[in-house]
Each structure stands twice: as C-alpha cells, then as structure tokens.
Amino acid sequence: MYCYLFLLRLHDGKLIKDRRYHLRTYPNCFVAKELTDWLIDHKEAPDRETGIRLMQKLMDHYIIHHVCDEHSDYKDAKLLYRFRKDDGTFPLSKDVKVFMRGQSLYEKLVSVEESILKVREENSVKYQRTFLGSEMIDWLIQEGEVENRQEAVELGRALLEHGIIQHVSNRHHFFDSDTLYQFWINFRRRRRLTELLNENSSRALSESPDSPFCLRKLNPDPGNTSFLSVQTNKEIKVVSAVRRSSITSLSGNSNAYFSAPPTLVFPPVAECNPKSVLKRPVTNEELLSPGAPYVKKTLTIVGDAVGWGFVVRGGRPCHIQAVDPGGPAAAAGMKVCQFVFSVNGVYVLHLDYQTISSLIMTGPRTLVMEVMEAIE
DSSP, X not given: OHHHHHHHHHHHTTOSEEEEETTEEEEEEEEHHHHHHHHHHTTSOSSHHHHHHHHHHHHHTTSEEETTSXXXXXXSSSOEEEEHHHHTOSOOOHHXXXXXXXXXXXXXXXXXXXXXXXXXXXXXXXXXXXXXHXXXXXXXXXXXXXXXXXXXXXXHHHHHHTTSEEETTSOOOOOSSSOEEEEOSOTTOOOOGGGGTTOXXXXXXXXXXXXXXXXXXXXXXXXXXXXXXXXXXOOEEEEEOOOGGGTHHHHOOOOSSOXXXXXXXXXXXXXXXXXXXXXXXXXXXXXXXXXXXXXXXXXXXXXXXXXXXXXXXXXXXXXXXXXXXXXXXXXXXXXXXXXXXXXXXXXXXXXXXXXXXXXXXXXXXXXXXXXXXXXX
C-alpha cells in the first residue's frame, strides 16, 4: 500500500511522465538512473546499491516493469520503466482497493474549506480529524461517492475494518448515527522506502499453525529452538520457534509487495495450546454490555528480537491464549484469558486472530494494545 503513496510522490516530482524514445512515445514512465538519483537525494536510499535493491524488490513483486518487458531486472541505466498501476497491469487486491479509496476520500476531505473533518471533544478528550457517522454518509452521497445510505455504511465499515478510520474510543463499528469517528491512518506521513525491504508477508499468517506473537526463548542455549508456552494451569508445552522476521518460512508464501526470504530452517511446528484456556465462550455483546464484569486496560509492549511473548487465539472476540512469563508482554501486564479490544488504535473485537496477527506483524515494534480483563 505504501507503494501507492510512493507512486504519488514520484508523479508530484515530475519524475513520471511521457517520454519519447526511438520515435515512439512511452506514457507514464521513468528513467531508472534518474529514479536512483531521486531515491538518494530524497533520503529514501543511502546509496545506489540500496536504491537498486529497492527497485528490484518492486520488480520482483510485479509492481514495476520495463516498458517493453525486455529486462527482468532493474538496471541503473538510461532505461525506461513503469509502475504497473500506471498501465493497468497491476493486480489490485481488495485490501489495496480499500486503502486507495480511503486515501482518495481523505485527500478530498482535507482539500475543501468547509470540511466535515474537525477537532472535536468527547468525554473531555480532544480528537483530531473527526467526523460523525451520519455526516460522513451525507457527504459521501452528496459527492457522488455512493448511491445510497446503505452503500455508504458498507463503505464506512470496510474502511474501519481495514484500520483506516475508527471510533474515537474503539467501542463501535461504523453506523449511520451521531457516533464520533476519526481517520486513523496518517496518509501524509512519509515512510522511508527502505522500511519495506525487510517487511514480511501477512498472508502467510493465516496458514501458519501457530500465532506469530512468538513466545520468547527462555534461557536460550545454542542450538535450542524451543519456546515455553504457559497456560493458566501452569502446564508447560514445547513449541517450535517462529521468529517474527521469518514468518513466511512457515507456509512458503510471499507477499504481493514485499517479503524477506526465509533465513532460518525450522523443525515441524507444533500447535500451541490447541485447547482454549477460556472456561466458556464469551460474546462481544457480553463484553460491552453496561455493568459487565470486565475492565479495559492499555498495554504498551516493546518487542524484542524474537517477538512480543504471547499467543492469541479465537475470534470475535480473540483472547490471550498463552504468555511467556519472562517476555515483554508479561512485563507489560498481559495475562491469559484477556480479550483483545484494539491493536495500535484499531478496533478488533470483530476480527479473527489471523487478521489481528496481520495487524501486529505489519505494525511497529512498539505495540499498544487495549485488552478487557474479567474483574475478580
């Protein structure tokens, strides 16, 4: 998704334009050598070698190509390349389409004088870039973005489920009401392209037999690749090590954009605590009902070289299945049987654990989670 914003920057910088070569005009393309210069000048790459690696990564993942497809690798020369999005050959997934739609709506909203995006206050807390659900629906219909209110609600829900907007206190899904929401993604934050060199696939998460929130190794010894998973009954089970930086090696899949090649070889992975630690199923309605015996807590977890030190399971809502007693999550106050309310500001009670895994794996190392814990 970041590649889309990167593409917009190149268009704004006039680097992508129609170019003529050998009596033929090639629309919306760039000169490889000029782009490498641009990457260095704009501090997207520290040197030419890194710049070439970055662009080769885009080629490997079907994002850019040579205008005549005569070169399968990226050459730092006066050759013409093009983003596939600019010639219609880039396969847009549902996730990318929702992201692009959200970015387009955001830019449209912030560019008008009387925008519905405002600083508003709720429960003595001020929130930036907020809007009322009903206001957004009125605006979408007025601007011709949707045909009716039902379609607008569906669009709002898709934006919320993809973490683009959220209820200001993460308590509600998107509704046609006076409920207050805000844009959560900062579309104008410029990430460095080099951040993407080592990003891993989120698609592989759903096929991994274990959660990516890898439990830290206790008393690590050379050659020992096991973690200890602790349940509420203190039963110890050995789980094969799965490092945060090598999740793709579990399924053999790779992301449509960026994925680091597997660097470790693992023994067969065992299911971690396949039996739920919950004494009984709990619904979202039960968690959120007035007077429910649950308290919400905010945990800030700084991951280490291995992971965050916990396992999540279930869905709608998800719960904490296991916590490494010597890991970052335990130090932050995480316990088994807590329910996952939000991840880095994104409301997740309606999501399954694979989707929550994706949110965390593609987020920052410092993880901010809201959990709901039963009152004893």
